Amino acid sequence: MSGNIENLAAPAATAAGKNNIVKVDNLKMHFPLRRGLLQRTIGYVKAVDDVSFHIRSGETFGVVGESGCGKTTLGRCLLRMYEPSSGTINFNGIDITNESYKNLRPIRKDMAIIFQDPYSSLDPRMSSGSCVGEPLIIHKMTKGRAEYKERVHELFNICGLNPDMTDRYPHEFSGGQRQRLSIARALAGDPLLIVCDEPISALDVSMQAQILNLLQDLQAKNSKMSYLFISHDLLAVQFISHRIAVMYLGRIVETAPSREIFSKTLHPYTQALLSAQPMPDPVAEETRQRIILEGDIPTPINPPPGCSFHTRCPKATSACSESIPPLRDVGGEHYVACHLV
Amino acid sequence: MEKLLDVKGLSTEFRTERGIVKAVNNVSYHVGKGEILGIVGESGSGKSVSQLSLMQLVPNPPGKVVAGTAAFDGVNLLKFGRKSREMCAIRGREVSMIFQEPMTSLNPAMNIGNQMSEVLMTHLGIEKADALERSADMLAQVGIADSKKRLADYPHQFSGGMRQRVMIAMAMLCTPKLIIADEATTALDATIQAQLLELLYSIVSEHGVALTMVTHNLGVVARYAQRVNVMYAGRIVETGMVKDIWASPLHPYTEGLISCVPKLDEKLEAIPGMPPTLINRPPTCPFLARCKYRQKSCFDDPAAELTFVDDVHATSCNVMLKEAGLL
Numbered sequence: 001m002s003g004n005i006e007n008l009a010a011p012a013a014t015a016a017g018k019n020n021i022v023k024v025d026n027l028k029m030h031f032p033l034r035r036g037l038l039q040r041t042i043g044y045v046k047a048v049d050d051v052s053f054h055i056r057s058g059e060t061f062g063v064v065g066e067s068g069c070g071k072t073t074l075g076r077c078l079l080r081m082y083e084p085s086s087g088t089i090n091f092n093g094i095d096i097t098n099e100s101y102k103n104l105r106p107i108r109k110d111m112a113i114i115f116q117d118p119y120s121s122l123d124p125r126m127s128s129g130s131c132v133g134e135p136l137i138i139h140k141m142t143k144g145r146a147e148y149k150e151r152v153h154e155l156f157n158i159c160g161l162n163p164d165m166t167d168r169y170p171h172e173f174s175g176g177q178r179q180r181l182s183i184a185r186a187l188a189g190d191p192l193l194i195v196c197d198e199p200i201s202a203l204d205v206s207m208q209a210q211i212l213n214l215l216q217d218l219q220a221k222n223s224k225m226s227y228l229f230i231s232h233d234l235l236a237v238q239f240i241s242h243r244i245a246v247m248y249l250g251r252i253v254e255t256a257p258s259r260e261i262f263s264k265t266l267h268p269y270t271q272a273l274l275s276a277q278p279m280p281d282p283v284a285e286e287t288r289q290r291i292i293l294e295g296d297i298p299t300p301i302n303p304p305p306g307c308s309f310h311t312r313c314p315k316a317t318s319a320c321s322e323s324i325p326p327l328r329d330v331g332g333e334h335y336v337a338c339h340l341v
Numbered sequence: 342m343e344k345l346l347d348v349k350g351l352s353t354e355f356r357t358e359r360g361i362v363k364a365v366n367n368v369s370y371h372v373g374k375g376e377i378l379g380i381v382g383e384s385g386s387g388k389s390v391s392q393l394s395l396m397q398l399v400p401n402p403p404g405k406v407v408a409g410t411a412a413f414d415g416v417n418l419l420k421f422g423r424k425s426r427e428m429c430a431i432r433g434r435e436v437s438m439i440f441q442e443p444m445t446s447l448n449p450a451m452n453i454g455n456q457m458s459e460v461l462m463t464h465l466g467i468e469k470a471d472a473l474e475r476s477a478d479m480l481a482q483v484g485i486a487d488s489k490k491r492l493a494d495y496p497h498q499f500s501g502g503m504r505q506r507v508m509i510a511m512a513m514l515c516t517p518k519l520i521i522a523d524e525a526t527t528a529l530d531a532t533i534q535a536q537l538l539e540l541l542y543s544i545v546s547e548h549g550v551a552l553t554m555v556t557h558n559l560g561v562v563a564r565y566a567q568r569v570n571v572m573y574a575g576r577i578v579e580t581g582m583v584k585d586i587w588a589s590p591l592h593p594y595t596e597g598l599i600s601c602v603p604k605l606d607e608k609l610e611a612i613p614g615m616p617p618t619l620i621n622r623p624p625t626c627p628f629l630a631r632c633k634y635r636q637k638s639c640f641d642d643p644a645a646e647l648t649f650v651d652d653v654h655a656t657s658c659n660v661m662l663k664e665a666g667l668l
Contacts, residue, residue, distance in 0.1 A: 177615075208601070280562075297533075
């Protein structure tokens with residue numbers, strides 16, 4: 001357990017007051033592993049383990065980490081797509097951790113998600129217009145056919161799609177255009193929070209830049225909209241986020257304003273992750289030293305005791321395998337979970 | 342530098358219901374001995390197909406290499422049949438390939454030892470016991486612990502990064518002259534990707550093996566490659582030394598690609614529009630619709646051939662070439 005929730009919550013309460021759109025405390029999501037005829041639980045996958053953070057209104061909070069670090073699970077828990085094992089999720093001032101699905105419905109208008117794969121996240125048998133307009137119908141946001149159509153056209157325009165294409169089906173669109181459709185659908189409910197789960201990973205480089213720019217422009221137009229931007233691409237995350245959290249094996253190991261995480265990197269894992277990213281600059285690459293981590297990422301079923309990174313950490317000492325380092329405040333909204341910092 | 346592989350006028354087409362797709366269109370380039378060449382481009386730019394074409398691995402039908410030569414050590418690979426003895430003797434012996442998805446390029450029903458020793462037994466006629474021993478040595482070289490025991494393991498018992506290590510070991514078994522790494526590390530996590538790229542780099546530099554790195558990641562090219570080909574819509578639009586290209590790109594697409602990479606505090610300059618379809622393309626420049634430097638004449642002139650402006654730097658941009666007085 002990290003005993004530092006108070007620490008974590010404090011700066012947010014003073015700096016932004018009640019402006020937090022999301023506040024998560026000690027969130028745990030443990031998936032049971034079942035085996036055998038009787039489907040006995042033989043263990044748990046600790047996908048998200050004791051995670052606390054907040055997202056302010058109009059802020060982009062980036063989450064980076066490698067596969068299996070729990071970043072996607074975290075995003076999905078936030079929208080109550082999973083039932084968290086413990087902890088609390090506060091959305092727009094309402095505790096939604098144990099809210100019933102019926103009560104969640106009106107709240108869900110204010111949250112949306114964009115998935116990684118634009119090929120499987122749009123219903124192939126619905127026209128693109130219906131895909132985008134479905135939230136409008138579900139949340140009864142438009143009156144009459146004409147208003148509905150007008151709003152769908154508006155959403156198409158906002159996302160840089162030609163409104164004449166509303167009758168086309170998703171397979172007639174390219175990957176980048178489909179991701180624009182997903183964004184238009186996410187915007188339909190006029191949400192306060194959009195969880196962007198690897199929205200650019202499946203796209204080509206030139207399309208990635210277009211989508212990043214679109215997301216940024218949309219936020220500039222609607223200053224109340226927040227993003228939880230999940231990605232393994234550090235360069236994209238630093239570009240779009242105000243604050244960044246780095247996850248490793250279900251835990252946040254470091255969180256800081258996006259500029260600081262690059263200029264004042266404290267956690268050895270963040271340092272390694274940064275140095276693993278090949279920088280597209282041949283002159284800088286010539287002299288840059290890389291930290292190459294040994295070994296593979298351990299399984300979250302049975303994570304190493306103590307600091308879960310100690311098995312690969314180049315700086316690990318004996319203390320690291322004994323106790324889990326809490327997320328400590330190092331000033332300036334910078335938190336790090338490392339015994340050595 | 343002495344040329345190891347010299348490709349000239351390579352064109353590959355795919356027959357589809359909607360028409361002929363010119364996936365690779367008149368591509369010429371070379372790889373020097375012991376050189377690391379990067380090939381960058383987006384999906385559908387022909388970077389993978391061009392590599393499969395010269396190894397004669399393009400599925401036929403629907404694909405077909407319709408023109409060109411690929412001289413490897415002076416011998417034109419494209420004159421051999423796809424299943425000829427000559428071609429089989431080259432693949433894996435002289436030229437090895439490492440593919441993106443190690444789970445699909447390793448045989449799931451065969452243990453690693455048998456898969457690896459098969460390469461040595463086929464190409465070098467080595468006895469099984471010796472071949473297994475050499476395989477274990479090679480596995481140890483790529484950083485697989487307990488390599489002798491792991492020979493008995495099957496691909497599913499290895500993690501993604503470990504499988505790709507096995508692929509690198511297998512590619513190196515006969516010490517080929519050229520390795521083609523086709524998006525070899527794309528499917529892996531950042532820290533594992535870094536491990537493998539460093540490993541591949543150190544192994545090829547140590548043995549003086551030439552390497553062609555096919556990737557869409559500009560960072561990988563910037564770090565490891567000496568020269569780079571930039572591909573777009575089946576053509577090489579620019580080629581040159583990596584540093585020169587970064588300092589002064591001579592094709593608007595290359596410039597766009599470089600500025601597409603997110604940087605802190607800078608507005609991202611995206612390339613508008615999408616790559617063109619490769620079916621029934623007009624003879625004009627394929628980048629025309631997305632180009633910010635286009636001129637009136639670009640709409641009329643056919644796309645320029647890749648033309649060298651100095652010894653190594655070449656572009657196929659009509660505007661740039663006219664400015665340089667080369668068109």
